[in-house]
Amino acid sequence: MDYVIEMLNIRKEFPGIVANDNITLQLKPGEIHALLGENGAGKSTLMNVLFGLYQPEKGDIKVKGKPVRITDPNIANDLGIGMVHQHFMLVDRFTVTENIILGKETTKGGKIDIKKAEKEVREISERYGLAVDPQAKISDISVGMQQRVEILKTLYRGAEILIFDEPTAVLTPQEIKELIQIMKTLIQEGKSIILITHKLKEIMEVCDRVTVIRKGVGIGTVNVSETNPNELASLMVGREVTFKTDKTESKPQEQVLEIQDLNVKDSRGLGVVNNLNLNVRAGEILGIAGVDGNGQSELIEAITGLRKSESGSIKLNGKEIINMPPRKVTEKGVGHIPQDRHKHGLVLDFPIGENMVLQTYYKAPFSKKGVLNFKEIYSKATKLIKEFDVRTPSEYTLARALSGGNQQKAIIGREIDRNPDLLIAAQPTRGLDVGAIEYIHKRLIEQRDQGKAVLLISFELDEIMNVSDRIAVIYEGEIVAVVDPKQTTEQELGLLMAGSKRKEAGGENHV
């Protein structure tokens, strides 16, 4: 059997950790090969080894049967290996074509031959069904399109083997479907693909084979046709994983959050939350389902005081909190797991310990007469790190150095520990693996069972269906329907999210 890429018994060490140990990955021509593992399992390290960013301590790499030494990404490019990064590497102000030719510009008499480049880009785009406009500016096109530009970039450079690093993490369900179609086209055109992911559904849908790594160790490679999601999950995590979140019936009590006729404008001054009505009661999880960009972010920002509301009322435990500064809102009893943990959730250059008191540093016992008590801060941090299973070398490690899942666990620990009446969880499991997702869902339900109100915002329908006790569908800044997850289907929700049933949902929109 021939392989286009063989990574044999790869070992890569960093000071203090073995990131990859004895991992073997063999890619057949024309297959989609999944690389599955939890966050921090060593998937990215392995791919960076293949891409020439890291040098392995042990092991061999063969491309089309020939042993190679890949010492930098240019060599990887020359060998026909291209990487579609999770975080796009694009210049916003450049056009699609300019981005694609960047570093490989064809010139004519010292000038860039943009016409020729555009033609080439268009040809490749059409051949693989990418439907990218070569003249569009990056800042004007959607995230899904930007990803296609990344794909085009690798193809333009003659890649035969494409590595996709968690490509669906940033996409909407519709875009995911399109991406899967594109991947299939690529295979038909003779390319081979390595798909880094922890989403089992995608693996089952598109992949031929899957290589699993757990905590840096290669577990093995299996044929997708001979396995099932449960088996893959337990291979990945090393124990049985339940997909259906276990929970009892909710016992909702008094109203904790009550929003009436809320209007919020976005940064451009457009009304993005329009006469929104919503309430969340103690002891229930209300899930907000909706396509990204329908006012979810602005709604959360309005509740937490990060954005000014134009009009309406937001009541917490019966008291008005609209347009209160964030600190006041926090002190009144709102916990907030922010959508973007790097931007809002953590100060990445602070030690993880200091991040644990981000909202409470000024209060006793962490601060007395304005002087910080680091002993108290770090003993709290140690407690939370243990309780919420945050895997970190120490409390003094910079938050930046932790994996996404552990950063998220730290934030969740911090927010839950403040014992808020209302816990807002915005995309709490974004980019996390099944183990971490399961854990976070359990914690959210635990909060509910302790009589807290939980407001969950997610673009993942599975998550909304699994965790929520009630589902409110948001469309163009309005709640268009509130449904019972047990009596609805993904199809119905999908239609509601697309705004189709808006009129029937009633003119009142009261929840």
Added chain:
Amino acid sequence: MSNRMKNIVVPLVAVLLGVLVGTIIMIATGYNAGSAFIALWNGAFGEIYYTGEVVRQVTPYILAGLAVAFAFRTGLFNIGVEGQLIVGWLAAVWVGVAFELPKFIHLPLAVLAAAAAGALWAFIPGLLKAKFKVHEVIVTIMMNYVALHVTNYIIRTVLSEKSDRTEMIADSASLRSPFLEGLTDYSRLHWGILIALACVFLMWFLLEKTSKGYELRSVGFNQHASEYAGMSVSRNIILSMVISGAFAGLAGAMEALGTFGYAAIKGGFTGVGFDGIAVALLGGNGPIGIIFAALLFGSLKVGALNMPLEAGVPNELVDIIIALIVFFVAASYMIRIFIDRISKKGVK
């Protein structure tokens, strides 16, 4: 190599490279580099008088360095230390000549006036940054010129009768110390060094140990997360500039109340405020680093005065060496890569 070690090694290498390139320039221009450096050393530490002068020079350097570093740690670039220093100088002299008070009131009052003036001068760019997002670099640069010319005007018209300097400040407002002068063969060494060292401690304590410092650092690293956590980003920006400006104002007080005892019309900037940027940069924006960096620049500045006398080398060469050191610190990325390479090879 650990990060901590690197933070020490990188500035050292930068200094060595600066000296090395300085040597090459001296040789290329036909001067005797060896005798130049001996003259430099003698001019700084050859006699106790010179050492006293070095410490005197180090005093405003420390404070100017603290001013730059403090703002920097909160994510702001205070280029206006020079202007804040000048207004602090003027304020200290003003208080020094205008009142007759017992020393234990007069001296602290003059020192605080300088700090307040510097703080006020930095408050303006802080406010503009916080409220209108005007970049502090531009405003502070402009404020330097405003400071220079406004103080000149006040010296000429308010504090003197069309003269180009003020009277001497009252003894009760002076930092001068016959004891320290006697100790150092009548150099101009004054008590200000104690204020500077106290401020080093103050900056460290404020930033690292207090909840306000936690806020300032948090805002410096990540404004979004700070806002999310309920901190007021704009208030912290203003506060940071004000404290930074107060340190700069104190640097002015050192010149006003310690070294000179008066304020004179200036044709141009003192340069101390700008050197403060270099001090902070070389000192890695940390309190201890700033002391050492100030010591280095202070001894270079004072020692340089001896170079034309003893070795016939123009003292401008020292300015070139200082500029080179700053260049190499700013280019420390290069040095870091180099160190990484060497230490990697060492391991293998």
